[in-house]
Amino acid sequence: GAVVSQHPSWVICKSGTSVKIECRSLDFQATTMFWYRQFPKQSLMLMATSNEGSKATYEQGVEKDKFLINHASLTLSTLTVTSAHPEDSSFYICSARALAGGPRTDTQYFGPGTRLTVL
């Protein structure tokens, strides 16, 4: 069964509003979580990496003030798209991994994704 959940699975919002996406690890402690974005027919693009209790590390070209990431606990990370615009419409996918010594350390496990449409 699923080991990582995301909520909501889809969201439609008006331009200028903010949207929060939640990512939860269901049966393990996710010391590291990753946020990806994928446009239609394109490859996964890593946006940022976050470790529990630390500030996220953003990939080059990703605006940290626009895409706010909070990894406050070992099972929850959130991505907030602030002042969303139509060009932010995309498929946002989180992924989680545990550190050595416990379950789910072998690789990254993906959530089901959130489809964001900004009108």
Add this chain to the structure above:
Amino acid sequence: QKEVEQNSGPLSVPEGAIASLNCTYSDRGSQSFFWYRQYSGKSPELIMFIYSNGDKEDGRFTAQLNKASQYVSLLIRDSQPSDSATYLCAVDPPGGYQKVTFGTGTKLQVIP
């Protein structure tokens, strides 16, 4: 040179045939290798992992690893239309437990 390279395809195979998907990686110290499958509009799902040189079989899937050649492959026997998807090769950096590096994926089309 990209860290993980895959042919983008599409790779078209008839139903029942063997599909062969290939991947090369640049970091010789990489230790763990993964294959993910991504259906259109869905997120990636892990289907195979391999750590040691040689073959690893799981049902209709066989992963092959050759560290000397820095080459990983995935064979799908008796291909079915439901196998049509994009297959992502992923590599753990030396030391593991970090961000996995993904290839751009190979699109597989199984023709009925």
